[in-house]
Amino acid sequence: NAGVTQTPKFQVLKTGQSMTLQCAQDMNHEYMSWYRQDPGMGLRLIHYSVGAGITDQGEVPNGYNVSRSTTEDFPLRLLSAAPSQTSVYFCASSYGLSHEQYFGPGTRLTVT
């Protein structure tokens, strides 16, 4: 049982490049979410999903896209990276809205 996994661990992008951060969980969790962690800002919700085929915006969705074609995977896409997207990104999952969220190890992204 690997829990929540994220790839890559580190990534450096140039402004304007696109990329996808991968997130997978093997716990059959319905609820998955993406956060970004910035100093002094805590964790802010980007997008979340309550099940396959269903996604919704969080607090800071601009510049990010998500999809949920399977229960296991919840990729986060940056269409045109900007320096303001330099951050640490965490994926999390839980059985449902009222259950404990399990976090992945994070992806540290730098946009130059």
Add this chain to the structure above:
Amino acid sequence: AQRVTQPEKLLSVFKGAPVELKCNYSYSGSPELFWYVQYSRQRLQLLLRHISRESIKGFTADLNKGETSFHLKKPFAQEEDSAMYYCALRALVGGKLIFGQGTELSVKP
């Protein structure tokens, strides 16, 4: 608006001293409140939730609805308590988790 505020960015105490990490929230309703902890080079994990009213690693937190607070307390801090602590609120409608800014706890020997 739903908001969680942790007024202290950094809290530094000596080993054996009492610790209180402050958390205030604003929410029009009955929220669920949590404390998450992130030790160095480890992933974020749940420390405790107000519903369970339990003590984890010597930490307790009491929900004070009058003061809209959920402060985390420990009577005698240990060096291994050094970590980043996040207070979080979950709205009962929608279920989104809203985090505070985090407080870094440093326990010195």
